Amino acid sequence: NAGVTQTPKFRILKIGQSMTLQCAQDMNHNYMYWYRQDPGMGLKLIYYSVGAGITDKGEVPNGYNVSRSTTEDFPLRLELAAPSQTSVYFCASSYYFGVDSNQPQHFGDGTRLSIL
Amino acid sequence: AQSVTQLGSHVSVSEGALVLLRCNYSSSVPPYLFWYVQYPNQGLQLLLKYTSAATLVKGINGFEAEFKKSETSFHLTKPSAHMSDAAEYFCAVSGKDSGYALNFGKGTSLLVTP
Numbered sequence: 001n002a003g004v005t006q007t008p009k010f011r012i013l014k015i016g017q018s019m020t021l022q023c024a025q026d027m028n029h030n031y032m033y034w035y036r037q038d039p040g041m042g043l044k045l046i047y048y049s050v051g052a053g054i055t056d057k058g059e060v061p062n063g064y065n066v067s068r069s070t071t072e073d074f075p076l077r078l079e080l081a082a083p084s085q086t087s088v089y090f091c092a093s094s095y096y097f098g099v100d101s102n103q104p105q106h107f108g109d110g111t112r113l114s115i116l
Numbered sequence: 117a118q119s120v121t122q123l124g125s126h127v128s129v130s131e132g133a134l135v136l137l138r139c140n141y142s143s144s145v146p147p148y149l150f151w152y153v154q155y156p157n158q159g160l161q162l163l164l165k166y167t168s169a170a171t172l173v174k175g176i177n178g179f180e181a182e183f184k185k186s187e188t189s190f191h192l193t194k195p196s197a198h199m200s201d202a203a204e205y206f207c208a209v210s211g212k213d214s215g216y217a218l219n220f221g222k223g224t225s226l227l228v229t230p
Contacts (some may be wrong), residue, residue, distance in 0.1 A: 035218075040223075042223055043160075043206070043220045045214060045218075048217050056214070059214075094216070107152075107159035108159050109157075
């Protein structure tokens with residue numbers, strides 16, 4: 001099983017450029033998440049989605065946008081790249097079935113993004 | 117919002133020694149607690165998760181964690197460290213806020229010396 005697939009693995013952008021980080025999962029998970037990881041800070045939630053067509057902001061959404069047109073895909077868009085967005089980005093997914101649940105999240109291998 | 121605090125950003129143990137990584141949570145309701153491991157240049161892998169069925173939780177690679185409500189703790193242990201255990205370890209908590217997203221601690225880097 002592929003699990004959660006993120007592309008690209010590495011990218012260097014210039015300030016002001018835009019790009020889309022791709023995330024796809026093949027586990028039929030309804031919940032998907034984007035986190036960013038900065039050294040010594042753990043991971044922080046950028047955006048999340050509880051199903052196709054439904055997205056919401058997390059803790060650090062400024063400068064990012066997302067869409068969820070299908071169950072499988074959850075791309076993250078950077079419109080005007082800034083040095084503060086240099087980070088490692090992780091996509092994750094999980095399955096919730098309508099009751100309180102502690103289903104774990106499955107993570108991709110990350111996209112390492114540098115803004116210069 | 118629920119949160120976790122990991123005590124010690126770096127922990128060093130000798131190969132064969134006990135591993136103890138500390139995590140305290142803040143929650144007014146029974147939390148959903150997890151430990152994840154991250155090897156260099158990789159994503160996060162689930163080690164174990166807390167369920168209300170048992171306070172002692174066994175995970176992969178010989179790790180286990182004990183949920184102590186009186187101490188609001190969920191420390192991770194392993195009786196005997198292996199060189200392959202060297203990695204970053206994250207404690208995390210989730211709740212109904214933000215679609216059960218995880219709130220992570222800042223992580224503990226485990227170094228295992230020969």
